[in-house]
Amino acid sequence: xxxxxxxxxxxxxxxxxxxxxxxxxxxxxxxxxxxxxxxxxxxxxxxxxxxxxxxxxxxxxxxxxxxxxxxxxxxxxxxxxxxxxxxxxxxxxxxxxxxxxxxxxxxxxxxxxxxxxxxxxxxxxxxxxxxxxxxxxxxxxxxxxxxxxxxxxxxxxxxxxxxxxxxxxxxxxxxxxxxxxxxxxxxxxxxxxxxxxxxxxxxxxxxxxxxxxxxxx
Ligand code: URA
Numbered sequence: 001x002x003x004x005x006x007x008x009x010x011x012x013x014x015x016x017x018x019x020x021x022x023x024x025x026x027x028x029x030x031x032x033x034x035x036x037x038x039x040x041x042x043x044x045x046x047x048x049x050x051x052x053x054x055x056x057x058x059x060x061x062x063x064x065x066x067x068x069x070x071x072x073x074x075x076x077x078x079x080x081x082x083x084x085x086x087x088x089x090x091x092x093x094x095x096x097x098x099x100x101x102x103x104x105x106x107x108x109x110x111x112x113x114x115x116x117x118x119x120x121x122x123x124x125x126x127x128x129x130x131x132x133x134x135x136x137x138x139x140x141x142x143x144x145x146x147x148x149x150x151x152x153x154x155x156x157x158x159x160x161x162x163x164x165x166x167x168x169x170x171x172x173x174x175x176x177x178x179x180x181x182x183x184x185x186x187x188x189x190x191x192x193x194x195x196x197x198x199x200x201x202x203x204x205x206x207x208x209x210x211x212x213x214x215x216x217x
Pocket of ligand 1: 063
């Protein structure tokens with residue numbers, strides 16, 4: 001699919017995609033949702049954040065990360081000088097709430113990933129921040145866990161960089177160390193956006209096909 005370069009055109013294409021997604025019935029999650037949580041933020045963002053899937057608050061409000069995890073995410077973004085309104089676009093791997101907040105299933109992720117792919121193409125961020133295992137495993141095409149992968153950036157699809165970190169829910173449940181490590185990862189994001197991150201090497205861990213052109217096939 002061709003890529004509209006103009007920011008207004010990309011914002012319009014994103015809105016059209018959101019309307020399409022709002023009536024999606026491609027998987028069983030359609031039956032339990034209140035509404036589709038497509039994504040929100042700056043369509044011309046330099047950072048795109050990808051979480052796992054909507055929870056109850058998100059399902060009610062139709063917006064990603066509006067509950068406790070979202071408040072922590074906002075704080076962490078604020079610490080690196082970013083807000084959802086300017087410079088950040090937020091989406092999830094699955095756009096509909098899994099019942100009882102269970103993990104999304106492989107076929108649900110599969111049914112939804114075309115939307116995420118198109119969101120990434122349209123927002124065209126310089127940097128991707130993946131929150132937790134689901135987003136990280138999907139976008140880095142790896143089975144390695146977040147603890148192994150975080151703490152460094154990866155050269156990624158289309159000249160972008162990807163920074164994996166914990167899901168904010170892990171910091172809310174976990175130790176102060178998790179939060180400190182998230183701050184460390186967010187500082188990497190800031191430096192990548194500023195172009196001041198030193199020496200990004202080509203090395204990627206095994207199982208990571210970081211130069212693969214089609215991440216979603
Ligand atoms: N957790 C997520 O992964 N996404 C949301 O939108 C909210 C909580």
